[in-house]
Amino acid sequence: MALIHPRSLERWQEWRGSRRRIPGIHRVQIGAPQPAPGYVLHSRDGDGSARTLLGIDTADGAAHGGLPAVLPYVHGTVHVVTPAGVVPEELKGPGWRHERLSSPSAGLDRLGITAVLTLGWHLEVGRELHDWAHDAEIPGVVIQHDVLTPFAPPLPPEVTLLAWTEEDGAFHRAGRDDVEVRVVGSQRMWEARHDAAGAEADLEDRPxxxxxxxxxxxxxxxxxxxxxxxxxxxxxxxxxxxxxxxxxxxxxxxxxxxxxxxxxxxxxxxxxxxxxxxxxxxxxxxxxxxxxxxxxxxxxxxxxxxxxxxxxxGMRRVGSEPTPAPKVSADEPARLIAQILEGGA
Known part of the structure; x- marks a missing residue:
């Protein structure tokens, strides 16, 4: 089964809206902090002519999909747009400047951006950055951040997909002739392998x-x-x-x-x-x-x-042999992504 909506974000959003829980199903916690309005542009100066723009919509660790991990390997100037109140730890160092924006794309024309990287255009920041990049004829790049199902959101037009595997790339770009695929692997799996290296502990019986x-x-x-x-x-x-x-x-x-x-x-x-x-x-x-x-x-x-x-x-059903570990490349995906963004790969 292929993507239910390989091109139309609007149709995918309609489907998503039809799958939301019925009104009133979520309980609002009185007194809970609400997200701050507006957006923030985080900037860090670097060397060279490359000026990379990242869009991060959420502070959720898994949903970052390896985006902050790219930052240490970006040598040129880098800018990151987030909703106000969403500030990953990687953006809090002394080398960063912070500027409030009225919208995700406000004032980007003055920055000389050479590439845009997001998790896609299904959330607000990613949508506006890809629309802006497309109009400005700036290369757009999307990084795969999760396992893919037929219900994954479609890719923006004319982008490069950084996929975990060849199979994932073919699945996500099926029905499209405007998407390029580069296989970089999963940053999450790469980190898991290196975190587990040398770790020894007794396996607990209870799953x-x-x-x-x-x-x-x-x-x-x-x-x-x-x-x-x-x-x-x-x-x-x-x-x-x-x-x-x-x-x-x-x-x-x-x-x-x-x-x-x-x-x-x-x-x-x-x-x-x-x-x-x-x-x-x-x-x-x-x-x-x-x-x-x-x-x-x-x-x-x-x-x-x-x-x-x-x-x-390669996921295995209960009752069979355990799921084999997916192949993890020797090169860190974050490093490869930074090289692609800055034109070195």
């Missing part, structure tokens, strides 16, 4: 099932039944996903607890554990395999497209 009730590309009945069936059969702990905070998720959590399922403390980082890992479809499965942990996928009565995704990533 953990990674909750994914918040996925909009899978029916909740699929993700919930997968969690329930595996946790009951294997005595596994259930680890709620970071976005499982809405009312529907809380109801599902109560149902799991009522059936005797124990929950894992999510303050313990997943990467700090030494447990077998199971989920429906997640890059965490691949990362666990890279770290040397047994990892599987599990989803009884799953939609047919899920089998295709499991096969593309």
């Amino acid at each position: 953990v099932f990674l909750g994914q009730l918040d996925r909009i590309d899978l029916p909740r009945r699929t993700t919930l039944s997968a969690a329930l069936s595996y946790c009951r059969s294997a005595g596994a702990l259930y680890r709620p996903g970071a976005e499982e905070t809405d009312r529907s998720s809380r109801i599902a959590h109560r149902a799991l607890r009522a059936r005797g399922i124990e929950f894992q403390d999510t303050t313990i980082p997943l990467a700090a554990q030494n447990r077998p890992v199971v989920s429906v479809l997640s890059a965490d499965i691949l990362e666990a395999a890279v770290r040397g942990l047994p990892a599987w996928v599990h989803a009884p009565r799953a939609p047919s497209w899920l089998d295709e995704q499991w096969a593309r990533y």
Whole structure:
């Protein structure tokens, strides 16, 4: 199964809107801090003629997709646009200047930008930066930041995709003749391999099932039944996903607890554990395999497209041999990306 919307962002957004939880399903926490309005341009001077622009929409670690990791390898001047209030640690050093913007693209024409890098144009900053770059005829680059499904957002027009694998590149650009693919690998997997190098610890017997009730590309009945069936059969702990905070998720959590399922403390980082890992479809499965942990996928009565995704990533079902570790290149993807952005590769 190919991308449901390979070109039209508007149609993809309509689909996404149709999959959102019904109005009122999220509870607003009174007194909770709200995101600051506006945007910020973070700038750091460098050597040479290259002037790279990065767009970061969220402070979520996984969603960064390796964007901040590129910064140490960029030799020229670099600018980063973020929403106000979203300031990754990598942008807080003494070499950075910060300027408020009224919109993500305000004043960019004066900077002499030579390349733009984002996670895509499905969020606000990325959308405006790619629209601006396209109009200004500046090369746009998108970095793959997660496993791909048929419900991934389409790529912006006339960009270069930095893919994890050849297979991912072919999948994401299918139906497009305006997208170039460069395979750089996954920064996340590269870091996982190097973090795990030399690490030795006894494997804990009790596995953990990674909750994914918040996925909009899978029916909740699929993700919930997968969690329930595996946790009951294997005595596994259930680890709620970071976005499982809405009312529907809380109801599902109560149902799991009522059936005797124990929950894992999510303050313990997943990467700090030494447990077998199971989920429906997640890059965490691949990362666990890279770290040397047994990892599987599990989803009884799953939609047919899920089998295709499991096969593309080499993810193995519960009951078979563990998922093999994906190939990780010797070159750090962040270094390769910086070279591509500055014209050195």
